[in-house]
Amino acid sequence: VAASQVPRDTDAILDLLRAGGGRATASRRATIDVILAAGDEHLAAGEILRRVRTTVPDVAESTVYRILASLEDLGVISHLHLANGASAYHPAGARHQHLVCRRCGAVTDVPDTVFDELATVIDAFYGFSIDASHVALQGHCSACRTAAATTP
Amino acid sequence: VAASQVPRDTDAILDLLRAGGGRATASRRATIDVILAAGDEHLAAGEILRRVRTTVPDVAESTVYRILASLEDLGVISHLHLANGASAYHPAGARHQHLVCRRCGAVTDVPDTVFDELATVIDAFYGFSIDASHVALQGHCSACRTAAATTP
DNA sequence: CTAAGTGCAAATAATTTGCAACATG
DNA sequence: CATGTTGCAAATTATTTGCACTTAG
Numbered sequence: 630v631a632a633s634q635v636p637r638d639t640d641a642i643l644d645l646l647r648a649g650g651g652r653a654t655a656s657r658r659a660t661i662d663v664i665l666a667a668g669d670e671h672l673a674a675g676e677i678l679r680r681v682r683t684t685v686p687d688v689a690e691s692t693v694y695r696i697l698a699s700l701e702d703l704g705v706i707s708h709l710h711l712a713n714g715a716s717a718y719h720p721a722g723a724r725h726q727h728l729v730c731r732r733c734g735a736v737t738d739v740p741d742t743v744f745d746e747l748a749t750v751i752d753a754f755y756g757f758s759i760d761a762s763h764v765a766l767q768g769h770c771s772a773c774r775t776a777a778a779t780t781p
Numbered sequence: 782v783a784a785s786q787v788p789r790d791t792d793a794i795l796d797l798l799r800a801g802g803g804r805a806t807a808s809r810r811a812t813i814d815v816i817l818a819a820g821d822e823h824l825a826a827g828e829i830l831r832r833v834r835t836t837v838p839d840v841a842e843s844t845v846y847r848i849l850a851s852l853e854d855l856g857v858i859s860h861l862h863l864a865n866g867a868s869a870y871h872p873a874g875a876r877h878q879h880l881v882c883r884r885c886g887a888v889t890d891v892p893d894t895v896f897d898e899l900a901t902v903i904d905a906f907y908g909f910s911i912d913a914s915h916v917a918l919q920g921h922c923s924a925c926r927t928a929a930a931t932t933p
Numbered sequence: 934c935t936a937a938g939t940g941c942a943a944a945t946a947a948t949t950t951g952c953a954a955c956a957t958g
Numbered sequence: 959c960a961t962g963t964t965g966c967a968a969a970t971t972a973t974t975t976g977c978a979c980t981t982a983g
Contacts, residue, residue, distance in 0.1 A: 647982095647983085650936090650937080651937075651938090652936090652937055652938065652981080652982050652983070653982075653983095654937090654938065654939080654981080654982075656938085656939075657938090673972095674972075674973080675971095675972080687940080688939085688940085689939065689940045689941065690972095690973085691939080691940075691941085691973085691974070691975080692938080692939055692940070694972090694973065694974075695938080695939085695974090696938095699938095712916070713971095713972095714866050714947085714971070714972065714973095715971085715972065716972085716973090728903065728907065728909045728911065730909070731912070731915075737907055737909060739903065739906075739907065743899070743902060743903065743906075744899070746898060746899070747895070747896070747898070747899045750895060751880065751891065751895065751920075754891075754895075755880065755889055755891065755922075756922065756923030756926075757880045757882070757889060757920050757921070757922050757923065758920045758921050758926055759880065759918050759919070759920035760883070760919055760920045760921070761918055761919070761920075763883075763919055764864070764916060764917075764918070764919050765916075766911050766913055766916070766918075767911070767912055767913070767915055767916050768903075768909050768910045768911035768912045768913075769909065769910050769912070770907075770908065770909050771908035771909065774908075774910055799957095799958085802961090802962080803962070803963090804956085804957050804958070804961090804962055804963070805957080805958095806956080806957075806962095806963065806964080808963085808964075809963090825947095826947075826948080827946095827947080839965080840964085840965085841964065841965045841966065842947090842948085843948085843949070843950080843964080843965075843966085844963075844964055844965070846947090846948065846949075847949090847963080847964085848963095865946095865947095866946075866947065866948095866972085867946090867947070868947085868948090
């Protein structure tokens with residue numbers, strides 16, 4: 630599925646699901662709504678579960694995890710790993726990297742191109758192709774860098 | 782503790798521990814031995830436990846985790862996060878980054894300087910100071926890149 | 934109807950913690 | 959002998975799985 634033609638509309642995604650033999654259920658609709666509503670926010674699975682429950686109070690956590698896996702298989706969402714052990718999900722789109730602040734947890738998206746040079750160098754010297762989009766890079770955002778100077 | 786003066790000798794480390802009010806025990810000696818013997822290998826906590834048990838068969842896993850934490854506090858070892866959820870430990874030394882292959886898990890160390898340019902660009906554009914040494918960068922090593930072309 | 938989807942509870946995996954028994958300095 | 963350490967078992971966190979029961983199409 631090419632990134633540019635990923636639908637960003639709940640009904641369209643449900644149609645895609647049906648087209649693949651899947652079924653449109655209330656939990657699926659709610660989960661898709663939550664992710665699309667978050668826009669470019671990177672929601673942790675737990676947060677998605679919490680939000681889905683505002684619409685479908687009794688969804689099981691396993692159901693939401695299974696829905697997230699289906700949506701990822703379908704190519705409409707992606708996940709990455711933040712600092713801690715948790716996964717974050719967001720609508721699939723242009724490949725990009727993430728910077729996560731170790732102190733406040735804020736996530737900043739950076740375009741893929743920023744890594745081109747590094748990727749080229751690493752490929753040339755180590756024969757290794759990096760894919761930095763699946764795991765966030767850690768560090769400190771400007772606010773926390775300043776704050777850390779006084780309270781580390 | 783400056784990286785350059787970190788002892789790479791079990792007895793010296795035990796002395797450091799004692800100097801800080803700590804005690805030298807068989808489990809501690811064995812754990813330090815295992816880590817120093819591994820050289821620049823990056824051992825997962827579980828692997829360290831396994832190896833320590835060849836010397837001290839009945840150490841509890843919690844003991845090894847506590848020892849690893851003490852040694853890290855002492856500044857003689859560091860840990861980083863690999864692809865999965867596991868931590869890897871190695872003797873403290875020059876700051877460097879890690880490339881981990883998503884397919885075979887091989888870890889390659891790369892000098893800190895390779896990231897200088899990226900760090901400068903990211904700092905300039907996003908006011909974010911990256912510290913890529915605590916989480917490994919993922920990708921594919923040359924062997925797996927070739928292999929993946931046929932068996933993804 | 935019937936395969937896809939769901940709830941529930943138990944299973945993982947990697948760590949962490951409380952606490953009483955130990956053992957080092 | 960006092961305090962740092964340890965073993966054990968239970969708690970955590972984030973996710974996964976087995977299975978019988980629902981339900982969308």
